[in-house]
Amino acid sequence: DAGVIQSPRHEVTEMGQEVTLRCKPISGHDYLFWYRQTMMRGLELLIYFNNNVPIDDSGMPEDRFSAKMPNASFSTLKIQPSEPRDSAVYFCASSLQGASWAYEQYFGPGTRLTVT
């Protein structure tokens, strides 16, 4: 398997523009997670899905952020409009839940977003 795939790897955009980040989870995994990593705040969970359904979006910072998972092999994280403080590395991760709550998450390479 190719692992979790994210695109683009780098995105530079101007404030006010719409940004769409994409993720393809590992085939067969039923959980998908979106994280944001910054030096100041570390790794933050934004939202996660189970079987394509959003379960917890309490980490989404503002209404400017939205995430979708139209099918088991694709998810998007959209920021509209983008602001300089959204600059961060955004990671997608997927996992396959075991019966005993013991599971590991597989992370993608991340998208480095810079908003100028």
Added chain:
Amino acid sequence: SQQGEEDPQALSIQEGENATMNCSYKTSINNLQWYRQNSGRGLVHLILIRSNEREKHSGRLRVTLDTSKKSSSLLITASRAADTASYFCAYNSAGNMLTFGGGTRLMVKP
């Protein structure tokens, strides 16, 4: 969200030495995991220890868990320059969310 605390925040050692990183948490847990992140890369799962386990080994890695103290440690023995990375603990308390610590930046000098 960072509810786990790791120390030290940064650690610099010579190749061949052992590296110990500690993690503390605040809630009861189902399991605790350690991840590694190379610069500019995603996190990679290293090892998972369940709440009913006290110690686990994987190659040069040794993880301990003390649920009474709500703490865990990761020991890397005979470190190599290639071990240079950030190391994160993450614990699962309820549901499927992992709570990550702030990480320890390890530098292994050749």
